[in-house]
Amino acid sequence: MASLKEMRNRIGSVKATQKITKAMQMVAAAKLKRAQDQAESARPYARKMASVIANLAAGVSGADAPKLLAGTGQDQRHLIVVATADKGLAGGFSTNVIRAARERINSLIASGKDVKIIAVGRKSRDQLTRLYGDKVVHTFELSAQKTIGLPLAQPVAEMIATAFEDGQADVVTLFYSQFKSVIQQVPTGKQLIPAVVEGDAQPIDLNGAVYDYEPSEEEILETLLPRNLTTQILAALYENQAGFFGSQMAAMDNATRNAGDLINALTLQYNRKRQAQITTELIEIIAGAEAL
Amino acid sequence: MAGKLNFSLVSPEREVFSGLVDQVDAPGVEGDFGVLPDHAPFMTALREGLVTVYVGAARTQYDVKGGFADVNGEGLTILAEQATEVVAA
Numbered sequence: 001m002a003s004l005k006e007m008r009n010r011i012g013s014v015k016a017t018q019k020i021t022k023a024m025q026m027v028a029a030a031k032l033k034r035a036q037d038q039a040e041s042a043r044p045y046a047r048k049m050a051s052v053i054a055n056l057a058a059g060v061s062g063a064d065a066p067k068l069l070a071g072t073g074q075d076q077r078h079l080i081v082v083a084t085a086d087k088g089l090a091g092g093f094s095t096n097v098i099r100a101a102r103e104r105i106n107s108l109i110a111s112g113k114d115v116k117i118i119a120v121g122r123k124s125r126d127q128l129t130r131l132y133g134d135k136v137v138h139t140f141e142l143s144a145q146k147t148i149g150l151p152l153a154q155p156v157a158e159m160i161a162t163a164f165e166d167g168q169a170d171v172v173t174l175f176y177s178q179f180k181s182v183i184q185q186v187p188t189g190k191q192l193i194p195a196v197v198e199g200d201a202q203p204i205d206l207n208g209a210v211y212d213y214e215p216s217e218e219e220i221l222e223t224l225l226p227r228n229l230t231t232q233i234l235a236a237l238y239e240n241q242a243g244f245f246g247s248q249m250a251a252m253d254n255a256t257r258n259a260g261d262l263i264n265a266l267t268l269q270y271n272r273k274r275q276a277q278i279t280t281e282l283i284e285i286i287a288g289a290e291a292l
Numbered sequence: 293m294a295g296k297l298n299f300s301l302v303s304p305e306r307e308v309f310s311g312l313v314d315q316v317d318a319p320g321v322e323g324d325f326g327v328l329p330d331h332a333p334f335m336t337a338l339r340e341g342l343v344t345v346y347v348g349a350a351r352t353q354y355d356v357k358g359g360f361a362d363v364n365g366e367g368l369t370i371l372a373e374q375a376t377e378v379v380a381a
Contacts, residue, residue: 048302150374214336220336
């Protein structure tokens with residue numbers, strides 16, 4: 001059994017760990033507020049964009065519809081974009097997203113489709129390269145930029161658009177974690193190409209009036225669709241960021257509590273041992289005194 | 293004047309402006325245009341340039357990059373990749 005000094009050291013080290021996890025929890029809580037605001041203020045833009053596209057898509061259809069909207073009409077080559085966090089210590093945040101993506105990737109491979117992967121975030125890069133090796137065609141790191149923003153989403157969107165135009169992909173799906181609340185993040189797979197008109201994106205009711213387009217409807221769509229790609233990726237990154245801090249906060253809160261429990265248990269053990277030692281010493285003294 | 297125009301200027305980062313205004317001038321790809329209340333439905337891509345917002349006698353300008361304007365029954369919405377307020381010199 002450990003000596004008293006060893007136990008004291010052990011308690012000290014758990015206390016130090018607890019201080020660190022407590023500090024990380026508070027930092028995450030502070031950053032969460034900011035990330036959450038950002039995720040929420042990005043929503044009007046994404047929603048508006050979706051409704052404009054829903055409107056335009058209703059008017060343009062058939063063979064002359066832009067490929068980014070309608071797809072190639074095939075279903076053979078899949079490009080999977082997996083967005084996670086760069087850092088860990090956030091419970092199962094990144095793992096949950098990757099698990100959702102893995103299920104999809106495995107089922108696609110099993111049905112004989114070609115799968116290519118773009119990994120966004122260091123966690124997804126590490127895990128996916130280990131699992132799928134050369135299927136990962138490109139990786140992005142979030143820490144390349146100081147803050148989550150357009151400069152981060154743009155290259156990802158451009159890469160997707162290029163891959164699509166070069167005919168390397170028929171269907172593009174983005175995996176990220178949707179921020180529902182601080183304690184709930186939902187790993188989500190969202191199809192980017194062909195664009196899916198979402199249920200909540202209602203075409204704008206014009207009361208019978210007709211839109212004037214400048215330049216033409218098709219040209220507007222062609223500039224709008226790549227931009228929509230960027231917007232969706234940016235929105236996903238914002239959601240991820242908020243989810244990451246939420247998850248980190250919960251994980252660190254848990255860790256702090258566990259450390260507290262551990263300290264209590266160790267302190268109890270320590271005190272028992274100390275008292276046992278004192279009792280032994282007393283018995284020895286009394287026995288010594290009686291012997292005289 | 294018949295009512296006010298409901299105008300909102302949104303960028304991916306945040307909603308830059310939202311409220312009732314009298315007139316908005318914006319740089320469309322095929323020429324600058326002004327929007328007054330009760331404008332006909334209209335949709336256009338924007339050049340890089342200045343969007344001017346008139347509220348009463350006050351005038352605010354925004355530098356807009358990579359934008360897109362949509363006028364419908366609900367008002368005017370400008371979606372811009374970047375929008376910053378120009379501080380009057």
